[in-house]
Amino acid sequence: MIPWDRISEDRMSQSGFHLRSMQPEDRDEIARLIYHSTNAYYESIGRDRIFQGDELQPGEMFDVYQQIDPGEGIVAVDDATQQIIGSCFVHPRETHFSLGIMNAHADHFGRGVARTILAEIIRRAQEQQKPIRLVSSCFNLDSYSLYTRAGFVPFATYQDMFLEVPEAGLPFDPPNDIGVRPAELSDIDAIRELEQQVSGITRVSDYRYFIENPDGLWTGF
Structure with a gap:
């Protein structure tokens, strides 16, 4: 700070x-x-x-x-x-x-x-x-x-997407070889390594906040 x-x-x-x-x-x-x-x-x-x-x-x-x-x-x-x-x-x-x-x-x-x-x-x-x-x-x-x-240069474009998900969830199962579970604090190192590979950055304090979820606002997977 x-x-x-x-x-x-x-x-x-x-x-x-x-x-x-x-x-x-x-x-x-x-x-x-x-x-x-x-x-x-x-x-x-x-x-x-x-x-x-x-x-x-x-x-x-x-x-x-x-x-x-x-x-x-x-x-x-x-x-x-x-x-x-x-x-x-x-x-x-x-x-x-x-x-x-x-x-x-x-x-x-x-x-x-x-x-x-x-x-x-x-x-x-x-x-x-x-x-x-x-x-x-x-x-x-x-x-x-x-x-x-100020010298900033655009290098990527993102498109907002809004998806309506039925209350009961989507009517199909994920692929058999992909498992989904709630994120845990023990996952932070793996998340950091993945984001480093994908985008070249890391944000450990963000991962920790969203996983700990002190305000009850977030769910991480």
């Missing part, structure tokens, strides 16, 4: 805001920021709001990431109001940095909030001599521009 007080003074104040690490007490404010800034973007391009209902719903993201990567996320705070106007979850791993959900408050577009947060993440990754990976939606041209201007 790189604590906020290691962010140098020239990065601490940019256009009337400063950066610091996420703290547990930021949960609700970050949840609201994610909820409203994401909905504002989708509405601006003529699409339906992606979040519905309780504005604290995205707090589940904060809870998960705080358990896996406590203190690694970054927030931008307005100097005058102390309002959180930007946030990004950061996931340092053995082989790379993963850049998580980036949000900037709709009322503060144009102040360089996301750009400044991204620059700090790049600095941290360079300090540890690790590459940065991210998954970005093709629908969001603003974020695509942000990342490409």
